[in-house]
Amino acid sequence: MSNRRSRITTDIDLSRDGKQTGFLRLPHSVHRSAYGYIAIPIVAIRNGNGPRVLLTAGNHGDEYEGQVVLTKLVRAIETEAVSGQIIILPMLNFPAAQAGMRTSPIDEGNLNRTFPGDPDGRPTAMIAHYVESVLMPEVDVAIDLHSGGSSLIYTPGTLARHHTDKKRLKTVLGMIRAFGAPNSYLMGIGAEDRSILAGAERAGIIAMSAELGGAGMVTRETLGITERGVVNVLRHVGVLAGKAEPRSTRVLEVIRSEHYVYSGDAGLFEPHAELGDNAKKGQLAGLVHFPDTPWREPTPVHFSGNGLVVCKRVPARVERGDCVYHLASDLSV
Numbered sequence: 001m002s003n004r005r006s007r008i009t010t011d012i013d014l015s016r017d018g019k020q021t022g023f024l025r026l027p028h029s030v031h032r033s034a035y036g037y038i039a040i041p042i043v044a045i046r047n048g049n050g051p052r053v054l055l056t057a058g059n060h061g062d063e064y065e066g067q068v069v070l071t072k073l074v075r076a077i078e079t080e081a082v083s084g085q086i087i088i089l090p091m092l093n094f095p096a097a098q099a100g101m102r103t104s105p106i107d108e109g110n111l112n113r114t115f116p117g118d119p120d121g122r123p124t125a126m127i128a129h130y131v132e133s134v135l136m137p138e139v140d141v142a143i144d145l146h147s148g149g150s151s152l153i154y155t156p157g158t159l160a161r162h163h164t165d166k167k168r169l170k171t172v173l174g175m176i177r178a179f180g181a182p183n184s185y186l187m188g189i190g191a192e193d194r195s196i197l198a199g200a201e202r203a204g205i206i207a208m209s210a211e212l213g214g215a216g217m218v219t220r221e222t223l224g225i226t227e228r229g230v231v232n233v234l235r236h237v238g239v240l241a242g243k244a245e246p247r248s249t250r251v252l253e254v255i256r257s258e259h260y261v262y263s264g265d266a267g268l269f270e271p272h273a274e275l276g277d278n279a280k281k282g283q284l285a286g287l288v289h290f291p292d293t294p295w296r297e298p299t300p301v302h303f304s305g306n307g308l309v310v311c312k313r314v315p316a317r318v319e320r321g322d323c324v325y326h327l328a329s330d331l332s333v
């Protein structure tokens with residue numbers, strides 16, 4: 001982690017009680033605005049001492065479930081119902097979220113592949129650095145909401161790192177059970193070390209994420225799961241008044257090398273499996289067709305492990321190296 005200071009400032013005071021709304025100011029000197037800044041909305045609701053929670057969405061700009069629900073919660077949560085502090089950023093990578101894109105149109109940055117970031121880097125790196133080095137040391141818990149975005153759709157589930165530290169895993173499992181999404185995905189070996197969850201681990205705080213739907217849309221069902229889940233975790237942690245209502249969730253493990261399925265060719269993908277199917281190693285996952293040379297035999301794609309189909313590519317058009325499915329398998333914890 002860098003010892004250099006962030007250049008991002010904010011017009012709200014995190015140490016003050018009450019509901020404060022405002023912006024992070026990310027200096028951005030460009031042709032049309034020499035002394036300009038990028039304004040990233042931030043809300044802090046504080047009421048005395050207690051657990052401190054960071055809620056973020058729009059880490060990937062084309063994932064809307066979290067952005068909608070955090071926007072609703074900003075307006076719904078009254079200061080009196082809080083014990084401690086809730087910090088909310090619904091459009092964390094603001095340029096990406098404003099453009100409805102996974103990555104920032106300013107610097108092509110994928111925020112969730114940029115941690116721990118760089119205070120002197122491009123805007124996406126500056127945001128990552130601010131979150132890991134400035135915001136995370138101020139909180140005990142971080143919840144970052146994702147979904148499949150434009151290119152994928154998920155069976156809604158929470159997401160966490162499969163920590164080797166048993167005590168930490170137990171705390172995280174308590175939170176994902178409180179969230180109560182239909183599925184819970186634990187990332188095992190090969191989990192990204194440039195993600196916000198990896199940053200939280202470095203910062204020594206408890207963190208969870210979620211994959212709540214996707215396909216560049218929101219539904220009543222996914223928004224309902226998201227809102228209920230976030231409110232329940234806030235209650236479970238003790239920062240929000242009210243009783244957490246336990247729900248069941250299926251805890252699954254994702255192993256990148258076995259569970260991810262890729263297209264080996266460019267063309268049009270004909271899926272042979274749907275979300276919720278049980279796939280077996282070697283089973284046909286789909287066929288890549290070549291309408292530009294329609295007499296050519298399609299290229300088969302096979303599953304490389306056993307598991308439940310929890311994520312599926314949305315666009316039919318594929319390039320070689322596009323992920324078309326990923327699986328997850330039951331975990332006994």
Ligand SMILES: [Zn+2]
Nearest residue numbers: 060063146147
């Ligand atoms: Zn995402």
